[in-house]
Amino acid sequence: MSTVDRRRLAELHARERAAFTAARPRSQALAEQAKAHMPGGVPMSWMVKWPGDFPVFVDHAEGAHFTCVDGIDHVDLCLGDTGAMMGHSPAPTVEAVTRQLSRGITTMLPTEDAIAVSTGLAERFGLPFWQFTLTATDANRHAIRYARHLTGRSKIVVHNYCYHGSVDETFATLGEGGETVNRRNNIGAPVDTSETTRVVEFNDVEALEKALAHGDVAAVLVEPALTNIGIVLPDPGYNEALRELTRKYGALLINDETHTICAGPGGFTGRDHLEPDMLVIGKSIGGGIPCGTFGFSQEVADRIARSIELEDIDVGGIGGTLAGNGLSMAAMKATLEQVMTPAAFEHMVPLADAWADGVQAGIDAVGADWHVTRLGARAEYNFSAQPSRNGQDAHDADDFELQQYLHLYALNRGILLTPFHNMALMCPDTTQADVDAHSAMFLECVQELFA
Missing domain, CATH: 3.40.640.10 (Type I PLP-dependent aspartate aminotransferase-like (Major domain))
Structure with missing residues (x-):
């Protein structure tokens, strides 16, 4: 059951790309404007690798959330890929x-x-x-x-x-x-x-x-x-x-x-x-x-x-x-x-465990041969049945097309994951409600994908 139907994946991905574009006219306009003097319309080339046909432009960020220029609030589980691990603007x-x-x-x-x-x-x-x-x-x-x-x-x-x-x-x-x-x-x-x-x-x-x-x-x-x-x-x-x-x-x-x-x-x-x-x-x-x-x-x-x-x-x-x-x-x-205190980690680590539990529940619900790995305030899922023991195992388990779809599905529902892998990071301002929102979204996503 864990084998992904590529035709269905392509259809769902096309739907999500259209929804992304429709919801973010201001980001799309800014992305086009930015191309005049920045290759790809971004300050650094790796920013084009985010899911969607253009990057989301941020208006403001605080704690565990950010709001884009189109007024959409997002639960931020990327947190600057650790740069904002202690929350935005503590x-x-x-x-x-x-x-x-x-x-x-x-x-x-x-x-x-x-x-x-x-x-x-x-x-x-x-x-x-x-x-x-x-x-x-x-x-x-x-x-x-x-x-x-x-x-x-x-x-x-x-x-x-x-x-x-x-x-x-x-x-x-x-x-x-x-x-x-x-x-x-x-x-x-x-x-x-x-x-x-x-x-x-x-x-x-x-x-x-x-x-x-x-x-x-x-x-x-x-x-x-x-x-x-x-x-x-x-x-x-x-x-x-x-x-x-x-x-x-x-x-x-x-x-x-x-x-x-x-x-x-x-x-x-x-x-x-x-x-x-x-x-x-x-x-x-x-x-x-x-x-x-x-x-x-x-x-x-x-x-x-x-x-x-x-x-x-x-x-x-x-x-x-x-x-x-x-x-x-x-x-x-x-x-x-x-x-960055011990008390902060006492809050963050249990939330990462709760996030991992929610993802594992979604994986189990559809019988996917995926796994979840935990590391303190960070957790991640990958597309293999067993945790990787080395870099080659982890590399071979990756699926870029599938990863892009899952990230875009989450983004369209106001949740940001780290773009280059399936990682979530908790900060002192992350709440149980933020984690629950991801768990509910992930279950709906995989149920639709493996239907």
């Missing part, structure tokens, strides 16, 4: 940012807030030293540069179908023979990724050790659980094996918690007491204001201090003139101290 963040705007946005000099932010991050993640960027992508790049500098090695190990922002080394996958190849959507790759990267499957300890045994790996860059190809959870002991093997072979371990912060106030690292050498996070900790950061251990800090001359630190490829600006620091301080 009051403490808005207050702190508003206050800082009149005191200076950026100066190339530190503010007192930087002390509070770095102290708070150290307490959450267990790493004593922190540096700041504007995005997690930049933080990942800087961490990789430091790893290469400190080890004298060239290679980076990543997981198959990982995502770490627009870091060049991470746009690689496994070829049919197990070799590293450029990911198919690697636009304008500066070098073949096989020169910089080794790819291993998530949860494959044997492959990880084989990749490290060459002795030329500077760092292993990982999410403690894959999130951007669909949620793939680690086998028991896998993250501990990562730690053991990187130490054994002299490589640094970098945990990217940009998405896995959904696991709790200290992310997966804090929740499971992991011990990375470096940790990267961005998006969520600024409450929507661009920011990123990377932390590192005492040992890494000492090695950096011993090996980099003062004369070279400004042009060495680490940092940027807007990094650590006063506005970002004010936003991070307020968000970390007053919004």
Whole structure:
């Protein structure tokens, strides 16, 4: 019964596209106007991948909802793909940012807030030293540069179908023979990724050790659980094996918690007491204001201090003139101290479980061979009977045409999911009513699809 009738899917999709267009004349007009000076009518090319024949233009967003320019209220379960994980415009963040705007946005000099932010991050993640960027992508790049500098090695190990922002080394996958190849959507790759990267499957300890045994790996860059190809959870002991093997072979371990912060106030690292050498996070900790950061251990800090001359630190490829600006620091301080609290997660995680239960009930009602995976305040469904154990499994279970239809069906009923996969994220302002609205919508959707 789980096999989707493609003819029926096409008919339903055509109906939903027509309904989408009819309900959003203002967004359609703005999309046409925007094409004059923005390719695809969007500020960034990936925005054209949303379901529907044009993007929804937002008028205002607050908490767990946003209203589009056509006056339609939406339950937002995307939340900026983690950028607004703590809700749109949380009051403490808005207050702190508003206050800082009149005191200076950026100066190339530190503010007192930087002390509070770095102290708070150290307490959450267990790493004593922190540096700041504007995005997690930049933080990942800087961490990789430091790893290469400190080890004298060239290679980076990543997981198959990982995502770490627009870091060049991470746009690689496994070829049919197990070799590293450029990911198919690697636009304008500066070098073949096989020169910089080794790819291993998530949860494959044997492959990880084989990749490290060459002795030329500077760092292993990982999410403690894959999130951007669909949620793939680690086998028991896998993250501990990562730690053991990187130490054994002299490589640094970098945990990217940009998405896995959904696991709790200290992310997966804090929740499971992991011990990375470096940790990267961005998006969520600024409450929507661009920011990123990377932390590192005492040992890494000492090695950096011993090996980099003062004369070279400004042009060495680490940092940027807007990094650590006063506005970002004010936003991070307020968000970390007053919004991204244990109490917030105590509200968010049960709602994610309720969302997952609602989706599972819909799947069971129609007998679809799909599954739901949970990770703290985040949950996701995918089109395979069993949860994926690695990136290739998750990739093979995807169905872009079906995904686009399901997202459009939800959007037409005032519910926004993350566009590139079937993920829902809860924020402190999400309510049980928001979750129930999705559960009812999802059941109606799959009942009609599998009728």
